[in-house]
Amino acid sequence: KRKELEEHVDENNKVIQMFRQYTLELDAKHDRYERIVKLSRDITIESKRIIFLLHNAATDIDKKKEQIYNEADLRLNQLIEKNFKLLSIELHGQDPYLYLRAYTAGLQEFIEALLYYQFLRYGSIEPWKNLITKFQYSISNSDNHNDDKTNTEVCMTVPPMEFFLGLGDFTGELLRKCINSLGSGNIEECFQICNYVKDIYTGFLRINCSGYKDLGRKVYVLKQSLQKMEYACYTIQVRGSEIPRHMLATVVNTVTNPDVGHEEDEGFY
Amino acid sequence: KRKELEEHVDENNKVIQMFRQYTLELDAKHDRYERIVKLSRDITIESKRIIFLLHNAATDIDKKKEQIYNEADLRLNQLIEKNFKLLSIELHGQDPYLYLRAYTAGLQEFIEALLYYQFLRYGSIEPWKNLITKFQYSISNSDNHNDDKTNTEVCMTVPPMEFFLGLGDFTGELLRKCINSLGSGNIEECFQICNYVKDIYTGFLRINCSGYKDLGRKVYVLKQSLQKMEYACYTIQVRGSEIPRHMLATVVNTVTNPDVGHEEDEGFY
């Protein structure tokens, strides 16, 4: 498009010829970067929505819970099958670390969503090495219009660091969940989450975070969250001291489920 | 899509009904905001490319110059006719200030490109009130599928502030142009640009910028740029003192255009 305008440049000059080549390279890199940023942005938004959806799974009706889990699973898989596949194709043949800054936000948010889903549904999370097996794709080489039907194996690069940054954010969602549980009388869950986060915190303490500013910040936030949860558990214990602990859950449930509670009240008081 | 999952929410509850409505409103706003951000980003990138193109107009061959100006004009108009039109449609019926933060970057970069184009081609820039006349659109109401062919008048809101922020950036491009001119021996242009920026600076001095942080920062940068240009002009004058001023341009031209210069050298020395 611009060709005719540049006639005034001496195309026979060797320097100009060199720089023509350099321009192509630079432009290709910038364009790819922009495309990856957009892909990452989409992943971020959808991951946030999945987390939102999962917070609604705090219901006692198992059927609804199962439905929500199934939908979350489906949408997480769609991210893997569609969005991350596109991302992998962009990164294929490139040094992924060159573009990491462009997609780290989306990747971390996805990991946060995935871990939260795993924790809710299965009570524990999968390690990094399981995660990376999900990101393997087979792409048909249909770019060239001949009948070459060979496939190329492609995979997403997920540096462990991004996994642990996502893990840090995940504990933020656990804090929300823990305090919500307390408000709705689900005491055992509250203790369970708190202990789980305690383990994670102790895990991070063993890591030498110096030189990794992001990680240090996450651990700091994690400690804040943990102390809020510990204080919540403390409150339960202190209040529970006024009646026997084993009756506590019943009382709290009675209190917070007025519909159900009404019938049971008769027996209790 | 999510409908079936939310059965556990009591849809007969009045509060829930109210919040269902609120959710629709909030989501519509966020979605519109996201769309506007994307439109603005496209405008930014294209405006930067037009500025880049215009810097290549520093050639002595008038025909090439004209070609570049024509292409810039075309592409600026495409932005107005296409991208800004889409933006206007998004903003139609909305309070534009609600979304200003989403599109101010693109708008300012466009203004910078437009002013630079005007300055290069016509030697002066148009005021804000001329600019806003360019952004008026007529949109057919073809949303409803009947034959209602009435049109709606729509226009882009360009607050004067964004115009002057763009104007500030525009002087940054003038600095580049001025120093380039000096390097290529175009002395008169150098003085001309410097004086032009002096006027703009004096104009800004009369404005009370307190409370407008962005504007204050632009004026600060402007002063830096101006002093660089003033120093460049000073250098010309001081060096010019060693031979009569009227011969200076010739000498510098001789020096910097070796191809042309070779023949004239004979006459001069």
Add this chain to the structure above:
Amino acid sequence: MSNIVTTEIFTSFQDYLHSEQNIREEIRQIVKEIEKNAREILTVLQVIHQENSAQEISSSCYKARQLFEEVQSNYTKLSEVVPTGQYYRFNDHWKYVTQRLCFLAALTVFLEVGILVSISTVAEILGVSTNSSEFHLDLEDYLMGLLQLCSELARFAVNAVTSGDYERPMQISKFVGELNAGFRLLNLKNDSLRKRFDALKYEVKKIEEVVYDLSIRGLKPDYSSKTNIQEKGTE
């Protein structure tokens, strides 16, 4: 030549900024008045935290309603000063106090009839439009007001018990629970609303603790059997 053009360009900008500053100054004066109103309404309604205030609450609501009339006339002034279609250009000035007044209106209505006030009713109480192309009530400001209400109600629940009123906490618990469920429907961005909503959980927890304290001591009134909760306020 260019000098004259430049001068013209900048003179009109100067006028523009000057007139903007004038508008802002006028807005600031009116908002100051509204803030004073809000402070007075808040002071009037603080009676709920005093011991044995049950009887005084309805007269306080009445006083608040009178003060809301002043608020209305101030918002009318404000809407005349703000140019049409530029609500969000200036809304930083009144955003905060409007949220506060949404809280106060919602509290008044809660005290009067025990229900959640709708955004259109609040708009009416403040005397602003519900049409977003006029001077209206922003949805997010209304929602922020509701979150402030929850915080006040948590404190109210505690103090009601101190005053020996064991029904109020039950009413508040149900009310805040419903609000909480409502908020969970919203797709919140990582903004101030989200942050405030995260804090709501702690208030829900606090209220539950009060209800729990009552129930283990057998002080919990048989609230759910009282079908006519709204009527409580209006009696």
Add this chain to the structure above:
Amino acid sequence: MSNIVTTEIFTSFQDYLHSEQNIREEIRQIVKEIEKNAREILTVLQVIHQENSAQEISSSCYKARQLFEEVQSNYTKLSEVVPTGQYYRFNDHWKYVTQRLCFLAALTVFLEVGILVSISTVAEILGVSTNSSEFHLDLEDYLMGLLQLCSELARFAVNAVTSGDYERPMQISKFVGELNAGFRLLNLKNDSLRKRFDALKYEVKKIEEVVYDLSIRGLKPDYSSKTNIQEKGTE
């Protein structure tokens, strides 16, 4: 239970970080060596700014070439330490010195034969691959090196005049002019390259001033008639 899982997860992370730190430490040691090489080459080539250095230049280039051999072996070591496909994970460590070496290689070639060195030749001089999936020379680092070269040449032009060499400024003027034209073809983002390129304008200006000073005093050699500019260096 979860405790064990957690422990496992973190232990492997700890190992990962540990091995990363080891790699970084090794890289740092090698880069330190390369920096030392670069400092030595720079010192050797500083001879150009001394008075009447014309004769010594070619022997300095020779010394520089020898030092570049050490550089090569150090880059080979580096490429063995950096895992395949992770060039950009660690490249902050050698980015700066590589730019500097691009500058020095380009300066050497300019002094030797008066032409602009290509990126592939620089890669060869440094002993790194040109294939971007291996340990290669980054295009932006090469370009930054060229911009540093222009800055050095501007200084060289000034000092050459002091030494009475009036041809060198003409050669430099032409060379930097072509480079400038080349850079103007690039679509630069608002990054460090762009900033450095903006500074280039001032160096171009400085060189033009030198040429101008020579020409008004009739000291300008009839440079353009010398068709064989490249040969100047090799003579």
Add this chain to the structure above:
Amino acid sequence: MSNIVTTEIFTSFQDYLHSEQNIREEIRQIVKEIEKNAREILTVLQVIHQENSAQEISSSCYKARQLFEEVQSNYTKLSEVVPTGQYYRFNDHWKYVTQRLCFLAALTVFLEVGILVSISTVAEILGVSTNSSEFHLDLEDYLMGLLQLCSELARFAVNAVTSGDYERPMQISKFVGELNAGFRLLNLKNDSLRKRFDALKYEVKKIEEVVYDLSIRGLKPDYSSKTNIQEKGTE
């Protein structure tokens, strides 16, 4: 010639700057002493947080009063050092410690007689004027002191319960409640006073929760029937 004029001008400035620095140095020394006094008074009054400290409180107040006499003589020194009409030029030096002493004076008076000390009484205790054209007590510093007092009293309420003193929290609740109502009347600017006042609401809530805890367990003394609250302190 003009050189001499310039020199003269600057020499006289030098004297001026020098004398200012001397004044600041003197102020700093005196303020250091006052800070030491304040620290000692605070340490003496910390006894309130210890278990079963009821008997010791009045003797602590007595010790505090003695220390305030030292404070007075230090403020007298200070007022002699600060030039007339320049109170606000230097007041950054003593602002902070003065706020602290207002808090300590107000705490002492509260412990002694259970009432809110007036600004003129605090001025008297510190030995400064109330006339703003002399070395006086700034209103904002007094108010900041009161806010610090509320914070200390919230802590006191908690510790009193631990010591089994269930009346103290009731007294504190009433006292802080009134202070809170008072502050609510003020139209505060968006400054440090405002920020500190915003923190007050958390302390009020904390105290209310202590009272709540007593109420629900039937530990709340029938405080309102005791008409003679002031007398409690004076006994």
Add this chain to the structure above:
Amino acid sequence: MSNIVTTEIFTSFQDYLHSEQNIREEIRQIVKEIEKNAREILTVLQVIHQENSAQEISSSCYKARQLFEEVQSNYTKLSEVVPTGQYYRFNDHWKYVTQRLCFLAALTVFLEVGILVSISTVAEILGVSTNSSEFHLDLEDYLMGLLQLCSELARFAVNAVTSGDYERPMQISKFVGELNAGFRLLNLKNDSLRKRFDALKYEVKKIEEVVYDLSIRGLKPDYSSKTNIQEKGTE
């Protein structure tokens, strides 16, 4: 009972705070006007940077003088609003613009008669006292103004050369050199004055380089032989 006392205390505070806010509001309005004056004077004096402005300078000084009369009447208003002995309580409001006006007055006097204006003359031009117990001109503000002047003169020296006026830089060099020597005598604290003074050395250098550029080209007028430098301005 104590409630009434508390209320009374706070009501009187409210009056106090209210009247303070009114004073600040009045000050702000007047300072706004003074800032406008200052901006106009600055704009008028910008003529010095234009090409071939020599003739217009004296008429610009005349215009500036007229504007300073408005400044005077505004400072008179200001001095009436600020209560006696509270200059330093409110001086943040006018500090900055006063420094700017000191700069502008010093520039005007320099353009008119080529000498350094004294603090008492500036005080006179602004219409304020020199007695520090009244509404006066603070020494530090005057010094800050002089430092701003040096910065403007450095720019002026450059632009004067561009206009072909080779005497002006000599005059400026001498003037700024003396000011620099004067400031060097002062033992400045580590404050804003110090920071600004540190910047002065770059401006001195800049001006020296201008004089250098003229010298080496034989353009330096034989300035020292002109004994009557002050007269230059007054002609």
Add this chain to the structure above:
Amino acid sequence: MSNIVTTEIFTSFQDYLHSEQNIREEIRQIVKEIEKNAREILTVLQVIHQENSAQEISSSCYKARQLFEEVQSNYTKLSEVVPTGQYYRFNDHWKYVTQRLCFLAALTVFLEVGILVSISTVAEILGVSTNSSEFHLDLEDYLMGLLQLCSELARFAVNAVTSGDYERPMQISKFVGELNAGFRLLNLKNDSLRKRFDALKYEVKKIEEVVYDLSIRGLKPDYSSKTNIQEKGTE
């Protein structure tokens, strides 16, 4: 000639700088090891926050003691690397980790025998001198460690209650209260120690509230009658 002198001067500097860099590198390696030890000790002692950890505490202290032996040998290495009289030249490297280890040593001793460890005991545990002319333990680092201890104990008090251990908070409250009183005696400069101490008051409050929560529910063990608190830890 002078060239040779200059070169000699700089060559000797180079040696000097080189040896300094070597020292720093060695220090860095050893400090890295010490940091690893500190992290391990911290991890081991985290057991206190786990539910029902009472039995495991003494075995954790034992493990910590073993790790401190590694710490000792590392400090010994460190003291050999740092030249005499240059402790403060390099102490930025180990300052932070030393504070951390003071905290950990103090925590271990508190868990073992319930008393405040003295600086000389900590020095012994770390294997450094107490004589400030050798490689010693700096007083400020020890104090910072104590403040870190208070923060950990506040968290411990909360988690102990959750585990049903109601005596621990009483012990902690007494211990931290005494530390707080001690720090209050110090006239701290406005440095990091002061900032950290300001945070202590929140931790004291936090612990007091835990004790309050136990008191009001009648869960407070009759702590004061247990005269032999130190023995608790040693059992």
Add this chain to the structure above:
Amino acid sequence: MSNIVTTEIFTSFQDYLHSEQNIREEIRQIVKEIEKNAREILTVLQVIHQENSAQEISSSCYKARQLFEEVQSNYTKLSEVVPTGQYYRFNDHWKYVTQRLCFLAALTVFLEVGILVSISTVAEILGVSTNSSEFHLDLEDYLMGLLQLCSELARFAVNAVTSGDYERPMQISKFVGELNAGFRLLNLKNDSLRKRFDALKYEVKKIEEVVYDLSIRGLKPDYSSKTNIQEKGTE
């Protein structure tokens, strides 16, 4: 019991902190004096930038030498105040002024005899030891002083030309060139020394441009034939 132990521990700390603050205060007073000396020496030596100052330079050096004697006695006082082995604990106080005095001593020696002063000579001039276990002159401070010297000499070169002294720039060019080469040998860390050294290249360039300006106009004296450069200064 343990209370008493704690109190004892903290009381001894208080003494410790108190004595440290006294040492710092003493140091501050002495350093203030030294700063005054440094300011005076700098003022005396500023004569080099005045026109036609050649004759006055040696008398200025003489005055500077006298002032250095005061400096010596102040450093002696300082060395008595600083405890053995704690030089680096307090050296922030005198670091900056010592660098400045190194610069001034080096300038004096350069003006006197045209050579680079050695670190031991500077230590002698300041009256401090060169033995790093006593109160000594830190190598980095000496190097910083040399870098400050280069900056002053660049300015001197410009002003010498203005005064018509065309030899001085040649001397300076050679001197700074050698210093630059010396610094280039050093492997500097990324600290303030490095930053300052990076600035040196601009000063070298500036000086080279001055020499260039002289060369192209045929004003360059035939400097290299003057073998006895050092003698220039001593004449």
